[in-house]
Every structure is written in C-alpha cells, then in structure tokens.
Amino acid sequence: MKKNPNDAKAKLQFSECNKVVKRDAFLKAIEVGDAPSAAEGLDLEHMAVEADYDGVRLEKEMTLEFIDDMVERFKNGKKIHRKYVYQIILAVKDLVYNEPTMVETFVKEGHKLTVCGDTHGQYFDLLEIFRLSGRPSPTHGYLFNGDFVDRGSWSTEVALLLYAYKMLYPTTFFLNRGNHETDDMNRMYGFEGECKHKYSERVFKVFSESFSALPLATLIGEKYLVLHGGLFSDDDISLDDIRKLNRHKQRQPGQSGLMMEMLWTDPQKEPGRGPSKRGVGMQFGPDVTKRFCERNGLEAVIRSHEVRMEGYEVEHDGRCITVFSAPRYCDSTENKGAYINVGSDYKLDFHKFEAVPHPPIKPMAYAASSALGMM
Known part of the structure; x- marks a missing residue:
C-alpha cells in the first residue's frame, strides 16, 4: 500500500488482512478471558415480573408446571418473561x-x-x-x-x-x-x-x-x-x-x-x-x-x-x-x-x-x- 497507494487490488488485500488481524486479536482476547460476559450486570434477583404476566412464575428451581405452561404459551405464539429467559x-x-x-x-x-x-x-x-x-x-x-x-x-x-x-x-x-x-x-x-x-x-x-x-x-x-x-x-x-x-x-x-x-x-x-x-x-x-x-x-x-x-x-x-x-x-x-x-x-x-x-x-x-x- 505504501508503494502503490492507488492499487485497487492492494487496497482489497490490505482490507482483508486487517480483518484477519482484528479477528485473531479478538479470539486471543476471548482465550485469556478479556471479553466481558453478556450476563455481566444482569440483576435477575431484582428484575421485576409485571403483575399482569399471565404465565406460571419460575422461582429458583425448574418445575414441570412451568414447562407445561411454557409449552402451551409457545404453541399459542406467546413468550415467557425475559427474566425467565435469562434465568x-x-x-x-x-x-x-x-x-x-x-x-x-x-x-x-x-x-x-x-x-x-x-x-x-x-x-x-x-x-x-x-x-x-x-x-x-x-x-x-x-x-x-x-x-x-x-x-x-x-x-x-x-x-x-x-x-x-x-x-x-x-x-x-x-x-x-x-x-x-x-x-x-x-x-x-x-x-x-x-x-x-x-x-x-x-x-x-x-x-x-x-x-x-x-x-x-x-x-x-x-x-x-x-x-x-x-x-x-x-x-x-x-x-x-x-x-x-x-x-x-x-x-x-x-x-x-x-x-x-x-x-x-x-x-x-x-x-x-x-x-x-x-x-x-x-x-x-x-x-x-x-x-x-x-x-x-x-x-x-x-x-x-x-x-x-x-x-x-x-x-x-x-x-x-x-x-x-x-x-x-x-x-x-x-x-x-x-x-x-x-x-x-x-x-x-x-x-x-x-x-x-x-x-x-x-x-x-x-x-x-x-x-x-x-x-
């Protein structure tokens, strides 16, 4: 690129090399645990489930009652509360x-x-x-x-x-x-x-x-x-x-x-x-x-x-x-x-x-x- 700054092929190859370098740096960051978890900062304990939520509530442990309710909700095009998704x-x-x-x-x-x-x-x-x-x-x-x-x-x-x-x-x-x-x-x-x-x-x-x-x-x-x-x-x-x-x-x-x-x-x-x-x-x-x-x-x-x-x-x-x-x-x-x-x-x-x-x-x-x- 320094020798031929207007060379279209060189520009393309330089761009592709940059992508590879960035990707490898990202993978190394993951390997040493530098990338923060998406779960970081999720406060499930204080995440409120609205009073009008019409599904079965999930406490600490999974139950068959919750699964049965979830199965029916999904069949009917409904979702479960985002707190339960994360949980x-x-x-x-x-x-x-x-x-x-x-x-x-x-x-x-x-x-x-x-x-x-x-x-x-x-x-x-x-x-x-x-x-x-x-x-x-x-x-x-x-x-x-x-x-x-x-x-x-x-x-x-x-x-x-x-x-x-x-x-x-x-x-x-x-x-x-x-x-x-x-x-x-x-x-x-x-x-x-x-x-x-x-x-x-x-x-x-x-x-x-x-x-x-x-x-x-x-x-x-x-x-x-x-x-x-x-x-x-x-x-x-x-x-x-x-x-x-x-x-x-x-x-x-x-x-x-x-x-x-x-x-x-x-x-x-x-x-x-x-x-x-x-x-x-x-x-x-x-x-x-x-x-x-x-x-x-x-x-x-x-x-x-x-x-x-x-x-x-x-x-x-x-x-x-x-x-x-x-x-x-x-x-x-x-x-x-x-x-x-x-x-x-x-x-x-x-x-x-x-x-x-x-x-x-x-x-x-x-x-x-x-x-x-x-x-």
Missing part, C-alpha cells in the same frame, strides 16, 4: 460448562435414553417427538445431538424448552453442540435475528455463551460415540483426545482442528478421506470408521448433521449411523424425522415420524437476506 439460559450455561467435553453415560435397568438429531427450530415437530416417544423424566433420558436452532422459525422456543428440561433433569437430559450452535451460522441462518425480534440482542449473546459451553460428544455405555458431525482427518485421534480437549479455550470452532471436525465432517461411501461438499471439514469413508471403532472399542458412531429421507441411515457396515429429527426440513424436503431409543441392553430401536402442521410462518423468517438464496 434458564444462565442456569444451563453453568450446568453444561461443568460437564466434560465428552459426557459419559450409561442406561440403567428399566430406564431408556432417546437420541435425537437436528431439530432446527421446528418446535411443533419437537413436541411430536415427546408425544410419540414419551416426555423426559428421571427414567427416560434424552440426548439432542446439536443443531437445535436456525432455519426453522421457532428456534428460541426449541432452545428454551430443551434448556428447561436440562435444568429440570440435569443428569439424564443431554445436549451436544452442533455446527449451528455457533455465532457465524446463527447470524446467517436466523437465530440471532429471531432472538432480537422476540427478545433482545442481549438474549442472543447470552445464548451464544451457553452454546460455546456445550459438550461436543456423548459416550453411551462405552459402545456408541454420539457427536454432531463425524470423524477425524487423523487416524490417531482417540476417545482420550476428545476427553482432553479443552473446549472452553476456543469458543468458536474455526476452520480447522478437532472441534471443527467434530461439528462439520460427513461420511462418504468411498474408502479413505475426501474433500467436503460444504467447504468446511472433510468426508470419511467406511475404512476410517472401522479403524476408529476398533481402536476405541466402539460398536458404532452416531451422528446427525445431514438430512436423511427416512429420518435415519445406517452405513459403513453398521458402524456409522445418521439420525435427523427435523421432518419436512424447511417445509421443502419431503423427509421423515427419526429418533433412536436405547435401553439397558444397548440395542438401538429406530423410530420414524412425519412432520406435523405448524402456524403459517415460513422457515428462515429471521435469517439474513444473503442466506435466503441458499435455501
């Missing part, structure tokens, strides 16, 4: 922050765990899962494998309901992070806009902090590794590497590394590894899955991240299972949804379901205009 998000942020990067759980005799894939803001289809499979309870756990938000136009309702159940049943209700529990995706595909429209920008920022605290994987009965995207570019990655990963050091997944691969990769039919059709991450073949499962004593990897027309697909000789729980995705793909029930015998019981009607609000109603062309 739920902050409580769950603390809960999940203290969980390991890979949660390890077992299914007790007489208990059941239901594994769900992407729900993508499809609130009424989420309620259908609970109707068909049964509501969460101390003996009926759930694991939602990321992508709770974006695209569908009831993302705040989905996230708040899942968080409320996590608050009520912290040891049997599990949430893995997906690639849409990230800032760049939320800005593009609607969650940030929806939070601003229904609540406030600060609600989005507090949600963002809670998303970055979520675990990245769940190990069920030492048999099934559940993570949103898939496997790795390096054959030497083990369950211990996931256990040791400090997800709190890097809030957003970036363009490379273990966290990015856990959130973004996809299976392919061909052996080996290939480039990703998404432009982020890569694809892994049946031989990669076989080696990973054998080295780590696993029966299979369960992942989500991709639409499957029947709601689920078993591939890679039974070792790679995709489950997707947003039927009639974006009101345009005629796919079924699915979920997997796991009992104490650790056999996988697959269930498919159809989309249910919803109010006439289109998908991506709150998305950035540039994302609408990607539908």
Whole structure:
C-alpha cells in the first residue's frame, strides 16, 4: 500500500488482512478471558415480573408446571418473561460448562435414553417427538445431538424448552453442540435475528455463551460415540483426545482442528478421506470408521448433521449411523424425522415420524437476506 497507494487490488488485500488481524486479536482476547460476559450486570434477583404476566412464575428451581405452561404459551405464539429467559439460559450455561467435553453415560435397568438429531427450530415437530416417544423424566433420558436452532422459525422456543428440561433433569437430559450452535451460522441462518425480534440482542449473546459451553460428544455405555458431525482427518485421534480437549479455550470452532471436525465432517461411501461438499471439514469413508471403532472399542458412531429421507441411515457396515429429527426440513424436503431409543441392553430401536402442521410462518423468517438464496 505504501508503494502503490492507488492499487485497487492492494487496497482489497490490505482490507482483508486487517480483518484477519482484528479477528485473531479478538479470539486471543476471548482465550485469556478479556471479553466481558453478556450476563455481566444482569440483576435477575431484582428484575421485576409485571403483575399482569399471565404465565406460571419460575422461582429458583425448574418445575414441570412451568414447562407445561411454557409449552402451551409457545404453541399459542406467546413468550415467557425475559427474566425467565435469562434465568434458564444462565442456569444451563453453568450446568453444561461443568460437564466434560465428552459426557459419559450409561442406561440403567428399566430406564431408556432417546437420541435425537437436528431439530432446527421446528418446535411443533419437537413436541411430536415427546408425544410419540414419551416426555423426559428421571427414567427416560434424552440426548439432542446439536443443531437445535436456525432455519426453522421457532428456534428460541426449541432452545428454551430443551434448556428447561436440562435444568429440570440435569443428569439424564443431554445436549451436544452442533455446527449451528455457533455465532457465524446463527447470524446467517436466523437465530440471532429471531432472538432480537422476540427478545433482545442481549438474549442472543447470552445464548451464544451457553452454546460455546456445550459438550461436543456423548459416550453411551462405552459402545456408541454420539457427536454432531463425524470423524477425524487423523487416524490417531482417540476417545482420550476428545476427553482432553479443552473446549472452553476456543469458543468458536474455526476452520480447522478437532472441534471443527467434530461439528462439520460427513461420511462418504468411498474408502479413505475426501474433500467436503460444504467447504468446511472433510468426508470419511467406511475404512476410517472401522479403524476408529476398533481402536476405541466402539460398536458404532452416531451422528446427525445431514438430512436423511427416512429420518435415519445406517452405513459403513453398521458402524456409522445418521439420525435427523427435523421432518419436512424447511417445509421443502419431503423427509421423515427419526429418533433412536436405547435401553439397558444397548440395542438401538429406530423410530420414524412425519412432520406435523405448524402456524403459517415460513422457515428462515429471521435469517439474513444473503442466506435466503441458499435455501
């Protein structure tokens, strides 16, 4: 720029370099904890709930009565009070922050765990899962494998309901992070806009902090590794590497590394590894899955991240299972949804379901205009 101040190409490259430098400085500030929390200064104790608020009141602990009332409010297009929104998000942020990067759980005799894939803001289809499979309870756990938000136009309702159940049943209700529990995706595909429209920008920022605290994987009965995207570019990655990963050091997944691969990769039919059709991450073949499962004593990897027309697909000789729980995705793909029930015998019981009607609000109603062309 000093040599050729009027060079248009140099100007453009200089501008892009400046953006990168600023971004890296911002990420370093986050790593050392310099960035203030959006929750700082929130005085929930003295935040008043107006006398004419017509919903159930939430005290310190979550209750089924509050959840039932919230479910009905959301079905009728109502909101919950902003105090309760903050209260739920902050409580769950603390809960999940203290969980390991890979949660390890077992299914007790007489208990059941239901594994769900992407729900993508499809609130009424989420309620259908609970109707068909049964509501969460101390003996009926759930694991939602990321992508709770974006695209569908009831993302705040989905996230708040899942968080409320996590608050009520912290040891049997599990949430893995997906690639849409990230800032760049939320800005593009609607969650940030929806939070601003229904609540406030600060609600989005507090949600963002809670998303970055979520675990990245769940190990069920030492048999099934559940993570949103898939496997790795390096054959030497083990369950211990996931256990040791400090997800709190890097809030957003970036363009490379273990966290990015856990959130973004996809299976392919061909052996080996290939480039990703998404432009982020890569694809892994049946031989990669076989080696990973054998080295780590696993029966299979369960992942989500991709639409499957029947709601689920078993591939890679039974070792790679995709489950997707947003039927009639974006009101345009005629796919079924699915979920997997796991009992104490650790056999996988697959269930498919159809989309249910919803109010006439289109998908991506709150998305950035540039994302609408990607539908």
